Amino acid sequence: MASQQDSLLNDFVSLFFPNTCVGCDEALPRGVRFVCPSCQLELPKTGNHKIEVPEFEQKLRNLIEFKHVLVYMHFHKQGIVQKLMHELKYNHKPEIGELLGRWYGAELADAGYQEEFDCVVPVPLHKSKLRKRGYNQSEGFAKGLAEALSAECLPDALIRNRANQTQTRKNRLERWENVERLFEPKEKGVLSARKVLLVDDVLTTGSTLLSCGEAVLRAKPASLSFGLIAAAR
Ligand SMILES: [Zn+2]
Known part of the structure; x- marks a missing residue:
């Protein structure tokens, strides 16, 4: 009834x-x-877990030690991915991230990636931003991925020490230094010897992933990989 x-x-x-x-x-x-x-059916998937897209790897290659960079979709201005990201970030639809995480995670599991990760960690927001938005837009994606890959979702493994400063008119190195030590592992040991998949919404310059990835590496994981909902070429 x-x-x-x-x-x-x-x-x-x-x-x-x-x-x-x-x-x-x-x-x-x-x-x-x-x-x-x-x-x-028409989602602009990158398929870069099967065929490498060099533009994505190049943003991180030689700057940090990592295993995989996995990007679900190509980001195009005015396209469906931009609309989904807008709804996810600015229109109170955190469930979109979880849905995309489940879809992507199922594809990765089909391609044999289940053994590659044992925990999924979202890039954390600063608490002032979390308060303003009410949720971390990357957390749902992490949750969906973890579920589909039979891994553990660890949304509180890292903390963000301060809100990001404006990054315009800085070169790549300056931007990287600007965000260095922006993140810290919350407790020693929680990521140690684990196969970590660090996830964020959109890959742009790569500076946030580098800085956050450094924090994961300080916790001595077995491996570090990156997962993104989308990236522009
Ligand atoms: Zn439609």
Whole structure:
């Protein structure tokens, strides 16, 4: 009876707030959230767990020791990924991150990546920003990935010491120094000897991942890999 009431309520709510696809604005089939099946098929996936995309690796290569850089989708201005990122970050839809994490994690598990990681750690937000947004937009992605890869999600493994300073008009090295020691492991030992997948939403300059990755390496993991929802070439 309760479930019948729930579905009546859902029908009533969707009459006034139609549930539409973030990509194409068409009404979503019942039980489908955020992305319709045809937009899901058309997602601009990078597939870089199978075929390397050198532009992604080059942002981090020779700057930090890592195992994999895994990027789910290509970021294009005005494209579906930009719309998804906007909803995820600025429109109170943390569930989008979790959905994308589950989809990506299932693909990675199919390709044999399950053994590559035993914990998934999101890049933390500074507490002032966390308070303002109400959630860390990378945490849902970490959770979805961890679930699909049978790994542990550790959202509190790292802390962010201060809010990031503005990074415009700085060169790459200065930017890197600017964010150095921005992150610290919360407790000694929590990441030691573990195969860590550090995840963030979008890869841009790579400076945040470098700085956060350094904090993971100070905790002496077995390996460090990076996972991103999206990156621009
Ligand atoms: Zn659609």
